[in-house]
Amino acid sequence: MKIAVCIKYSLDASEVKVDPASKELKMAGVPYKVGVIDKHVLETAVTLKETYGGTVHALTVGPTKAKESFREALAFGLEDVTLIENPLEGEVAPDVTAVILAKAIEKLGDVDVVVCGEVSDDGFTYQVPPRLAEALHMPQISFARTAAIEDGQLVADRDLEDSVQTVAAPLPALISVMEECNTPRRPTLLEAMKAKKKPVNIWNVETDLGLSIAELQQKAALEKVHAEGVVVHRKQYVLKGDDLNALSNELVDLLLADHIIEGGA
Amino acid sequence: MAGILVYSEKQQLVRELLGKARQIADEKGTAVAAVYLGESIPADVAEFGDWGADTVYTVASPLLVGLNPETYTDALAGVIEQVEPDLVLVGATKSGLEISARVAARLGAGVASFCVDFSLDHGFVTADCMIYSGVGKNTYKIKTQPALATVNAAVFTAVETGGVAKVTAVDAAIKEPALKIIEYKEKAAAGVKWEDAPMIVDVGQGMNSQDDLPIAESLAALFDGQVACSRPVSSERDWFPEWLGLSGKRVHADLTVTLGISGSVQHVVGIRDSKTIIAVNTDENAGIFSQADYGVVADLHEFVPIFTDVLKAKSAKLA
Amino acid sequence: MDEFDVVIVGAGPAGATAAYLLAKAGLSVVVIERGQEPGSKNVSGGLIYAQIYDEIYPNFWEEAPVERAIAGHSIVFLGDTAVTAMGYRDEATAPPYNAFSVLRARFDPWLAAQAEEAGAMVMPGFTVDELVMEDGRVTGVKAGGDELPAKVVVIAEGTRSQLLKQAGLREDYDPKDVSIGIKEVIQLPEQTITDRFQCLTADEGAAYTLVGHTAGAEGGGFIYTNRDTLSLGVVVKIDSVYKSKRHPHEILDEFKSHPFVARLINGGEVVEYSAQTVHRGGFHLIPKMVGDGYVVAGSAARLLLNNVMTLRGMDVAVASAAAAAQAIIEAKEKDDFSAAGLASYERHFQATSVYKDMQTFKNAYPLLENKRLFHVYPDMVCDIMDDMFSVRAQPAKKGYRALRDRMKEHDVSLWELAKDMVQIGKGIAI
Numbered sequence A: 001m002k003i004a005v006c007i008k009y010s011l012d013a014s015e016v017k018v019d020p021a022s023k024e025l026k027m028a029g030v031p032y033k034v035g036v037i038d039k040h041v042l043e044t045a046v047t048l049k050e051t052y053g054g055t056v057h058a059l060t061v062g063p064t065k066a067k068e069s070f071r072e073a074l075a076f077g078l079e080d081v082t083l084i085e086n087p088l089e090g091e092v093a094p095d096v097t098a099v100i101l102a103k104a105i106e107k108l109g110d111v112d113v114v115v116c117g118e119v120s121d122d123g124f125t126y127q128v129p130p131r132l133a134e135a136l137h138m139p140q141i142s143f144a145r146t147a148a149i150e151d152g153q154l155v156a157d158r159d160l161e162d163s164v165q166t167v168a169a170p171l172p173a174l175i176s177v178m179e180e181c182n183t184p185r186r187p188t189l190l191e192a193m194k195a196k197k198k199p200v201n202i203w204n205v206e207t208d209l210g211l212s213i214a215e216l217q218q219k220a221a222l223e224k225v226h227a228e229g230v231v232v233h234r235k236q237y238v239l240k241g242d243d244l245n246a247l248s249n250e251l252v253d254l255l256l257a258d259h260i261i262e263g264g265a
Numbered sequence B: 001m002a003g004i005l006v007y008s009e010k011q012q013l014v015r016e017l018l019g020k021a022r023q024i025a026d027e028k029g030t031a032v033a034a035v036y037l038g039e040s041i042p043a044d045v046a047e048f049g050d051w052g053a054d055t056v057y058t059v060a061s062p063l064l065v066g067l068n069p070e071t072y073t074d075a076l077a078g079v080i081e082q083v084e085p086d087l088v089l090v091g092a093t094k095s096g097l098e099i100s101a102r103v104a105a106r107l108g109a110g111v112a113s114f115c116v117d118f119s120l121d122h123g124f125v126t127a128d129c130m131i132y133s134g135v136g137k138n139t140y141k142i143k144t145q146p147a148l149a150t151v152n153a154a155v156f157t158a159v160e161t162g163g164v165a166k167v168t169a170v171d172a173a174i175k176e177p178a179l180k181i182i183e184y185k186e187k188a189a190a191g192v193k194w195e196d197a198p199m200i201v202d203v204g205q206g207m208n209s210q211d212d213l214p215i216a217e218s219l220a221a222l223f224d225g226q227v228a229c230s231r232p233v234s235s236e237r238d239w240f241p242e243w244l245g246l247s248g249k250r251v252h253a254d255l256t257v258t259l260g261i262s263g264s265v266q267h268v269v270g271i272r273d274s275k276t277i278i279a280v281n282t283d284e285n286a287g288i289f290s291q292a293d294y295g296v297v298a299d300l301h302e303f304v305p306i307f308t309d310v311l312k313a314k315s316a317k318l319a
Numbered sequence C: 001m002d003e004f005d006v007v008i009v010g011a012g013p014a015g016a017t018a019a020y021l022l023a024k025a026g027l028s029v030v031v032i033e034r035g036q037e038p039g040s041k042n043v044s045g046g047l048i049y050a051q052i053y054d055e056i057y058p059n060f061w062e063e064a065p066v067e068r069a070i071a072g073h074s075i076v077f078l079g080d081t082a083v084t085a086m087g088y089r090d091e092a093t094a095p096p097y098n099a100f101s102v103l104r105a106r107f108d109p110w111l112a113a114q115a116e117e118a119g120a121m122v123m124p125g126f127t128v129d130e131l132v133m134e135d136g137r138v139t140g141v142k143a144g145g146d147e148l149p150a151k152v153v154v155i156a157e158g159t160r161s162q163l164l165k166q167a168g169l170r171e172d173y174d175p176k177d178v179s180i181g182i183k184e185v186i187q188l189p190e191q192t193i194t195d196r197f198q199c200l201t202a203d204e205g206a207a208y209t210l211v212g213h214t215a216g217a218e219g220g221g222f223i224y225t226n227r228d229t230l231s232l233g234v235v236v237k238i239d240s241v242y243k244s245k246r247h248p249h250e251i252l253d254e255f256k257s258h259p260f261v262a263r264l265i266n267g268g269e270v271v272e273y274s275a276q277t278v279h280r281g282g283f284h285l286i287p288k289m290v291g292d293g294y295v296v297a298g299s300a301a302r303l304l305l306n307n308v309m310t311l312r313g314m315d316v317a318v319a320s321a322a323a324a325a326q327a328i329i330e331a332k333e334k335d336d337f338s339a340a341g342l343a344s345y346e347r348h349f350q351a352t353s354v355y356k357d358m359q360t361f362k363n364a365y366p367l368l369e370n371k372r373l374f375h376v377y378p379d380m381v382c383d384i385m386d387d388m389f390s391v392r393a394q395p396a397k398k399g400y401r402a403l404r405d406r407m408k409e410h411d412v413s414l415w416e417l418a419k420d421m422v423q424i425g426k427g428i429a430i
Ligand SMILES: Cc1cc2nc3c(=O)[nH]c(=O)nc-3n(C[C@H](O)[C@H](O)[C@H](O)COP(=O)(O)OP(=O)(O)OC[C@H]3O[C@@H](n4cnc5c(N)ncnc54)[C@H](O)[C@@H]3O)c2cc1C
Pocket: A036, A037, A119, A120, A121, B203, B204, B205, B206, B207, B229, B230, B231, B232, B233, B243, B244, B245, B246, B247, B248, B249, B259, B260, B261, B262, B263, B264, B265, B266, B267, B270, B280, B281, B282, B283, B286, B298, B299, B300, B301
């Protein structure tokens, strides 16, 4: 079985701060890393491989400097990681990403299962997996909490707001998993050292995938015209101390004084 | 049709989307329509007219069951192709997120995810979208027609207009899906709605055990409030069927008290529209304190019962 | 996996430099670093003295992520509201530079990259849990669930070094020999920093050592200019922090509240806060640097030069690492990694200019214990300056009169002053 996983070098959104005066998003120094969800994606793929046999190949669209951060991914026990250099300036739009990933999966050839995350930490669009399924003409099991192969079909629990469904799709198929689907392993030192020797391939969209950058640029349907931070004003009054009675009284007095609650005896 | 098409499998969300769509359409002199997809069409489907729809387009098919993404994509894409709207608003439920992206891929259209505001100008759509889990907001110009946008619950407000909608059945080609639903388990219906509660006690992983929930319930009871929770408390511990936050519900309470919540951006998005926030956490460096009006550095299990008693003692209204 | 020649614990300046030199000499080397990235766990003022770095990494400033070349050094005594300062600046900073400010989160990865390019394997995200011992000899390390054998282990894990103690290879520290460094990175616009610190360009920076106003704890503060941030902190003796009953953060807050400091950081935003122990420094604290199958380098060996005016740990670390690397290369030639085979380490280290500087300032350490230096003199000096410069209704005094009056006021006897002057003299002047 040949498994392709899509992972993303994401910025850590929890580190993005907002300047309260200018509403500017302060992006300097915000770290990038392999996304939180991606560890679950890798775990899903590697567990499938261990259970049913096969190979796992990771794909990512991003900046070349992301190369180093995929060592950790390789340590999960993948065959290789291929980084497809982001052909456009700035963030990669989900519509463009899906087109590129589809082409790369076709190039890998004979892929049986594609594993994605339900949503990326920073893109946060939920768009790439369904768009990719469309492009590859594959059925997709979204919001999966489990993953198994039974009688040549991909079988998983799909978790929606009002229902949990056990669904099956003939291979090749795409699955996008939720964080709750598993607990990712922690690769050991020796696994990580072996992974250091594995390749991170770099593909270029034009020379390796035969796509035209000009056409990809055309495809991006959204044009960013403005960005700003969301400023929330809170009093941030913090009480501490060992005497919980005193703390409670102090807090209640404050709430009364600020008319958050009503007094009267 | 030029104008705005609205779809969600959640009827309340359809009404909210119609509310905003109607307002914009009136400003621009264009039309609003709702879409209903299902096995059969309920008799009261025209009632969307009450909430601002000029037309309700329906697709009925035995294949439209279990929110199967393939058949729902076929159906929605079919409607859009026939109706040719400028903008399609889709409720950002899990199913909505999935099929909007598939439809868009099929039609070569753009989707503005988690849209919180939009406008129609000179034939194109501009949308404000939440980014980085709600830390920021991007404004996008959507270059395609149709343009799609996904919208969360409680972003727009439903407005009763008392209009009348024309119901039009659309004949969309729906293929036999590759994805089969083997078993369908309905989740327990959530009890009271958090969205409308005047007060919320928001429980996080800092609460040790489900047996401690009465601590939160007694506090909530003083305010006729509801006890809600963070994602891991629901999805991993299974104490509640739903959670608050980016991927969960959003509340607009007068007062929200968080107990043992660390304050991740994804969670705070769900409570930040509360008027007042009180946070209780043992870790004085917890991020929640910068998102709260009042913070208490204490063990919730010890502090909350005392706090509840003092509230009762000092406020006649609460006692 | 084959046995490595060298396993290095820690990718700070010491570990990374040892790795670089050893890999360059053709040895097989792996560096294990606890942080998710080298530098992510490091606390440092971030002023590096360039000389030894330039020897090992020629013209490193052209490539390495340095912040500003330091053109001005000042020592500032903080009185209650006044300051007395002594400054030095070179109006024409040019290569070879004397010192740079660096941010460790950026500089350490660069050092690690040099080691990797030379052929070492750097493994961040793993903690060495213990040394593997056989018959009193170190034969490898345990980390990340695996055991990794090595001919020699370089222990370069910084001040908090636990491995040696765990393995019974060194004694515990005496708290009176330990200080705590508390540091913040404060963001300000690049131009504001350039103007406020009177730098000629954004490539040029200033370093301040400050004495006084540390909430009753013995120690001093520093402010170094980075490109668009300031590194600000205090290094105070841990026992005096205990005694002051203050939280370390409160000591930093008090320091920041001094008007002189407050003005320099005005409008800035704290973007990082960290704290770490530092050794007080001094030869008597240096443990055995060599044993069977291991060497200790950098601040794991408590190597630090502190003479009140400058705190040098990063260049000392690198000098010791280079000496250790040389000894390991020689041991490899002889295929003898016993304590005897590695013994040339100490000799090589003693031949470095850094070691010689450490010797020069070996009498400076008692100064760090001198309470009057930190709590009385800063204020007193400012008062005397006040007497010199202020015109008042009372008749003016000449220097000596002013000094005696102010000594009385601050409860300092002539004998104490004389003793302290000798101490200062021996420590840093003569
Ligand atoms: C794409 C994505 C979407 C997500 N969407 C959501 C979402 O919609 N909603 C959501 O909630 N999360 C969401 N998350 C998860 C989110 O990032 C956090 O992991 C989660 O919110 C943490 O929940 P918590 O605060 O309950 O638990 P923790 O982060 O574990 O925090 C527990 C807190 O309790 C404190 N504590 C411990 N003991 C006590 C005590 N005795 N008394 C008082 N305090 C105590 C601790 O100091 C700690 O701060 C999402 C994550 C991702 C990646």
